[in-house]
Amino acid sequence: MNEAKTNRGLHFFKIVLRPPYRLWLILLRYLHKSYNRVLLAYNGVLLAYNRALQLILIPKTPIASCVLHGRPEVHSLVCHRHMYNYILAIKSFLRFYNDVTVIVHDDGSLTKKDKRTIKKHVENINIIDRDYADEKIDKIFYHYPNCRRYRDAFVNALQLFDYMLLCESEKIVSLDSDILFFKKPDTLIDWVRDGKEIIYFWENKPWGIEEFFAKINIDDCCVHMNIGLLCFYKEAMNLDLIEQFLSKIEIFWCTGQCIFPVLLKKQIEEYGLSFFEPSEYQYHEYFSDAQTARHYLFSAFHIEPRLSDIYLSDWKKIVKELSNAPKADTI
Secondary structure, X not given: OXXXXXXXXXXXXXXXOOOHHHHHHHHHHHHHHHHHHHHHHHHHHHHHHHHHHHHHHHHHOOOEEOOOOOOOEEEEEEOOXXXXXXXXXXXXXXXXXXXXXXXXXXXXXXXXXXXXHHHHHEEOOEEEOHHHXXXXXXXXXXXXXXXXHHHHHOOOHHHHHHHHHOOOOOEEEEEOOOEEEOOOOHHHHHHHHHOOOEEEEEOOOOOOHHHHHHHOOOOOOOOOEEEEEEEEEHHHOOHHHHHHHHOOOOOOOOHHHHHHHHHOHHHHHHHOEEEOOOOOEEEHHHOOOOOOEEEOOHHXXXXXXXXXXXXXXXXXXXXXXXXXXXXXXXX
């Protein structure tokens, strides 16, 4: 009994006599865990609030339209969670210019109701069901096991493969659902009409791209390319080259974005290369005034909560403007 009391006493004094920096570390660890719990709760409430606003306000915005077939195609990979975000994104563009064919790639989570909602909001939009896409692409991948493995493992691989393999137009615009347009995007519209150069969304250092180039021994490609907004050509597709790359590397989430600059290398030599002016077409790290478009990067919301607040404010602004937007250009 006395020995047990003695041990407890020694344990108490050990705690008291710990170096101060260790006590600070314990306190900071506790505060960090508490902050994360509060942050998660805040984000949950904010997401619910945003969702409620979407359900109430977006159905009140005017119907947009596009061309059913035969025009340069705007391709987007869309999920159930971001369905309304996508509707707002594509409407924010179509209000300025709608002489395009718009393609939605179902990531596998879109419900029948989601698809009806999208078609209700955008006349002539084309939705490629995931089951249909899988069947078509699976046949193409018969001799490309690494391509099949990558596409099966990462849903965003559809941006690399399906956009080019399932499109009908030679000209493609890759558009993420986390981009909003505030002004007429002249650079983008000029390319859709008769532009030649490959045009990309500038990002300071896309995740994993330098390591990827090092592994495949390529160092003369564009390292700033973000495919969230990218103007390119169907002819860039080269399954043999992609299969070769995928045999050399360990695939990861951004593999497709890393491969794009290499695929486009030949087109860049032929047509030239430029980027959307960062002060106007803004990436989430460089938001400022005078924006034409903004890329919010939804996946960073849990890291930078301010982005969700900015997006919500901009979201409301676009919803309000849509009701008074002039008729989109079609010439």
